[in-house]
Amino acid sequence: MSSIPFPKPDPSILARRDEIIAGLAKLLLPECLITSEDERRAFETDALTAYRRIPLAVALPRSTEEVSALLAFCAAVGVKVVPRGAGTSLAGGAIPQEDAVVIAVTKLNKILDVNYSDRTVRVQAGVTNLSISEAVMPDGFFYAPDPSSQLACTIAGNIGMNSGGAHCLKYGVTTNNVLGVKMVLIDGTIVDIGGDALDAPGYDLLGLITGSEGQLGIVTEATLRILRLAEGARPVLFGFPSSESAGACVAAIIGAGIVPVAMEFMDKPAIAICEAFAKAGYPLDVEAMLIIEVEGSEIEMEAQLARIIEIAGKHDVQVVKESRSAMETALIWKGRKSAFGATGRVADYICMDGTVPTGQLSHVLKRTGEIVESYGLRVANVFHAGDGNMHPLILYNVNDPTEQDKAEAAGMDILKLCVDVGGCLTGEHGVGIEKRDLMRHQFTDADLAQQMSVRAVFDKDWLLNPAKVFPLEGRNAE
Amino acid sequence: MSLLVPENENQAVEIVRDAKAHREPLAIQGGGTHAGLGRPMQTAAALSTKALRGIIFHEPAEMVIRARAGTPLAEIEAALASKGQMLPFEPMDHRGIFGSQGEPSVGAVAACNISGPRRIRNGAARDSLIGVRFINGSGEAINSGGRVMKNVTGLDLVKLQCGAWGTLGLLTEVTFKVIPVTQTEGTLVLEGLNDAAAIAVMSAALGSPFEVSGAAHEPGANARTFLRIEHFAPSVDYRLGELEKLLSKFATSRRLDRDTSQSLWRDIRGVTALSGDLSKALWRVSVAPSQATHFVQTLRERGLAPDYVFDWGGGLIWLAVSASGDAGASHIRTALSGTSGHATLVRAPDDVRQTTDVFQPQSAALMKLTRGVKASMDIAGIFNPGRMYAGV
Numbered sequence: 001m002s003s004i005p006f007p008k009p010d011p012s013i014l015a016r017r018d019e020i021i022a023g024l025a026k027l028l029l030p031e032c033l034i035t036s037e038d039e040r041r042a043f044e045t046d047a048l049t050a051y052r053r054i055p056l057a058v059a060l061p062r063s064t065e066e067v068s069a070l071l072a073f074c075a076a077v078g079v080k081v082v083p084r085g086a087g088t089s090l091a092g093g094a095i096p097q098e099d100a101v102v103i104a105v106t107k108l109n110k111i112l113d114v115n116y117s118d119r120t121v122r123v124q125a126g127v128t129n130l131s132i133s134e135a136v137m138p139d140g141f142f143y144a145p146d147p148s149s150q151l152a153c154t155i156a157g158n159i160g161m162n163s164g165g166a167h168c169l170k171y172g173v174t175t176n177n178v179l180g181v182k183m184v185l186i187d188g189t190i191v192d193i194g195g196d197a198l199d200a201p202g203y204d205l206l207g208l209i210t211g212s213e214g215q216l217g218i219v220t221e222a223t224l225r226i227l228r229l230a231e232g233a234r235p236v237l238f239g240f241p242s243s244e245s246a247g248a249c250v251a252a253i254i255g256a257g258i259v260p261v262a263m264e265f266m267d268k269p270a271i272a273i274c275e276a277f278a279k280a281g282y283p284l285d286v287e288a289m290l291i292i293e294v295e296g297s298e299i300e301m302e303a304q305l306a307r308i309i310e311i312a313g314k315h316d317v318q319v320v321k322e323s324r325s326a327m328e329t330a331l332i333w334k335g336r337k338s339a340f341g342a343t344g345r346v347a348d349y350i351c352m353d354g355t356v357p358t359g360q361l362s363h364v365l366k367r368t369g370e371i372v373e374s375y376g377l378r379v380a381n382v383f384h385a386g387d388g389n390m391h392p393l394i395l396y397n398v399n400d401p402t403e404q405d406k407a408e409a410a411g412m413d414i415l416k417l418c419v420d421v422g423g424c425l426t427g428e429h430g431v432g433i434e435k436r437d438l439m440r441h442q443f444t445d446a447d448l449a450q451q452m453s454v455r456a457v458f459d460k461d462w463l464l465n466p467a468k469v470f471p472l473e474g475r476n477a478e
Numbered sequence: 479m480s481l482l483v484p485e486n487e488n489q490a491v492e493i494v495r496d497a498k499a500h501r502e503p504l505a506i507q508g509g510g511t512h513a514g515l516g517r518p519m520q521t522a523a524a525l526s527t528k529a530l531r532g533i534i535f536h537e538p539a540e541m542v543i544r545a546r547a548g549t550p551l552a553e554i555e556a557a558l559a560s561k562g563q564m565l566p567f568e569p570m571d572h573r574g575i576f577g578s579q580g581e582p583s584v585g586a587v588a589a590c591n592i593s594g595p596r597r598i599r600n601g602a603a604r605d606s607l608i609g610v611r612f613i614n615g616s617g618e619a620i621n622s623g624g625r626v627m628k629n630v631t632g633l634d635l636v637k638l639q640c641g642a643w644g645t646l647g648l649l650t651e652v653t654f655k656v657i658p659v660t661q662t663e664g665t666l667v668l669e670g671l672n673d674a675a676a677i678a679v680m681s682a683a684l685g686s687p688f689e690v691s692g693a694a695h696e697p698g699a700n701a702r703t704f705l706r707i708e709h710f711a712p713s714v715d716y717r718l719g720e721l722e723k724l725l726s727k728f729a730t731s732r733r734l735d736r737d738t739s740q741s742l743w744r745d746i747r748g749v750t751a752l753s754g755d756l757s758k759a760l761w762r763v764s765v766a767p768s769q770a771t772h773f774v775q776t777l778r779e780r781g782l783a784p785d786y787v788f789d790w791g792g793g794l795i796w797l798a799v800s801a802s803g804d805a806g807a808s809h810i811r812t813a814l815s816g817t818s819g820h821a822t823l824v825r826a827p828d829d830v831r832q833t834t835d836v837f838q839p840q841s842a843a844l845m846k847l848t849r850g851v852k853a854s855m856d857i858a859g860i861f862n863p864g865r866m867y868a869g870v
Binding site for chain 1: 540541562597601604605621622626629638640646677686687710712713764819820838847848854866
């Protein structure tokens with residue numbers, strides 16, 4: 001079936017399964033240790049559902065100390081560990097392996113402290129992204145990174161993958177919004193990195209950990225910045241006769257000194273899919289659409305929108321549709337944020353995540369269409385236009401093995417293209433298993449060896465999420 | 479001390495390989511405007527980036543600039559300004575507090591994570607640095623990050639380099655995300671507030687929807703608290719008005735026009751208020767704003783009586799104290815214990831920095847990681863050895 005290889009399970013670990021489970025059972029309440037095959041199966045994959053591996057066992061610790069005891073035990077017996085948040089990774093970052101213990105942080109789900117004068121929250125790492133904004137929204141605040149999966153995904157996973165979202169053009173991604181973490185190292189050592197001040201002493205280990213895909217430790221608590229909500233926010237839909245005109249409009253807006261809070265692009269197939277699902281009032285007779293959101297007071301939004309509309313007018317805009325109510329705003333964003341789910345209703349898909357220099361957007365869109373067509377498949381494009389983070393959704397039929405292979409091959413071709421035009425393999429989803437074997441296309445052997453030797457400082461025996469990120473061949477220390 | 483000045487990356491690679499082979503440490507030099515910051519180093523040779531110079535590209539529509547590390551910051555800022563753009567984080571200028579000459583380099587901005595007042599709104603240098611190319615301790619040229627602003631591919635060595643003070647490699651190229659310049663700015667001044675009231679005012683302003691891009695306080699008999707708005711002209715006017723209303727319960731306020739505001743924030747960025755007496759020691763303290771007042775009060779109770787100013791809404795405190803003894807280190811760091819704040823001894827005579835921790839001491843577990851990271855990138859310990867921590 002699927003073409004991404006996993007390492008062979010270590011028979012000596014599989015043979016010691018009973019002993020390992022007995023050891024884990026001493027560290028956890030019975031209901032926090034999952035061993036039966038039926039229940040373990042619930043953890044066999046994440047949002048990259050074409051790949052599945054049933055783990056040796058699943059641990060659901062309730063405290064930092066339990067995580068510490070679990071990791072110390074796993075390190076001592078030499079069993080691999082796959083950290084897990086809510087399992088929403090699109091890159092296979094949370095997919096287990098048969099000889100590994102999954103440690104999921106979902107029971108660490110409390111908001112510990114909210115401090116409005118310092119504009120920070122301290123949370124356990126298993127809280128969901130959205131629950132933070134929900135907790136501080138009544139007081140007029142929010143947590144800025146807003147990945148599409150924010151209803152389900154955890155802060156631990158967000159930190160692991162350095163998650164972004166639709167509004168990071170203005171507010172940055174996870175790494176720009178985390179001030180500190182409590183993390184457990186593979187030997188069980190608990191470290192506090194950063195805190196509640198705006199910078200931390202020493203090397204920026206916080207920046208290193210963010211986006212390290214669960215390979216440096218398990219984060220159990222985090223201190224995050226919260227921001228005051230703008231007075232108002234309003235998205236506007238712009239329909240264009242071509243992707244080129246939409247792309248040129250984006251460049252012209254930035255050139256005019258305007259950085260909207262979000263600029264989201266959809267092509268015709270994506271518009272049709274999302275509109276059928278969300279009934280958001282998207283224009284169906286245009287080739288490309290931008291959702292541009294501005295923020296501020298009523299008068300400020302009017303003034304900024306007037307300038308944006310004037311610029312769009314110079315780029316052949318066909319449709320301009322302003323949200324006139326909170327309900328319309330919610331629908332417009334529902335359509336965009338459900339793009340992946342809505343696509344899942346019409347076909348199976350894989351979602352790519354390369355970023356390209358925004359000057360290359362038109363070229364990459366055109367080539368993406370040609371690449372996917374050459375495999376006899378279809379593609380829908382949604383992406384963050386302001387920052388060049390592409391999300392081509394390659395549609396295929398999962399029950400047809402040849403189609404899945406073709407979809408994966410097309411995806412790999414697209415990602416190589418992203419790198420070749422000066423971009424990168426992944427903007428916000430992470431490398432996981434999905435892009436692991438493309439890393440040599442973006443990095444030299446020396447680049448990767450340097451990253452791996454930094455990794456080895458934290459986990460010299462490669463026990464933490466070892467099948468991910470780095471190509472299986474040619475690892476430094478294995 | 480010999481001075482090595484590579485003119486291109488290949489020459490720099492040769493110098494580093496040579497230094498590694500002979501175990502001869504290198505002090506890395508940019509513009510030399512804050513050379514006195516850090517633990518004094520004993521190296522036989524210095525490596526200057528001054529000939530690794532020039533903007534490689536500036537793409538205004540992509541909001542990105544890449545330059546060689548030795549490029550003067552002024553050259554970067556002029557190129558950006560010519561296209562209506564700027565660095566988001568308003569890097570501070572150390573020349574006032576060190577009485578130094580020379581031109582700050584863009585590589586040092588990256589290596590030392592140098593930010594200014596706008597950090598509270600736009601993030602630090604580390605938040606805008608999206609790519610680096612560096613030579614590691616084995617003499618290999620390494621890329622991390624790139625030119626796109628969303629990039630989670632592989633470990634983020636960009637962040638590790640930013641703020642490592644040249645101890646993890648020689649930066650040769652840096653890539654920054656940039657933003658459009660704002661059309662105009664204005665500043666609100668509130669007078670006569672004590673520290674606690676000033677922190678409350680700044681917290682209220684920073685917790686408002688008006689996107690305050692500077693929040694600083696100068697205490698004393700003529701205490702003044704400053705709040706800056708940068709935006710389109712009608713928005714600056716509107717937002718300053720809303721802030722005035724919001725803060726009227728604390729004190730009346732007056733407005734500074736654009737020119738006065740610009741010159742004021744240049745002074746705040748350069749810590750001009752504490753630049754008068756260069757013989758004093760100067761500390762930079764990071765704390766949560768809600769702990770700032772108590773911290774300063776504790777120092778007073780311990781008899782330290784510092785001159786000080788608040789920036790970043792109280793999250794950054796500059797302290798000038800007598801440079802004798804440990805320059806107040808034990809009092810300052812004791813007053814910070816129990817918080818996650820930290821203090822850096824930015825300016826002090828060599829003999830004080832020889833015996834006093836310049837950078838905040840870290841826990842044993844973090845120091846173990848720090849030493850490991852250092853060894854993983856600079857196995858022979860040739861880059862700026864000991865500038866941050868002994869043995870690192």
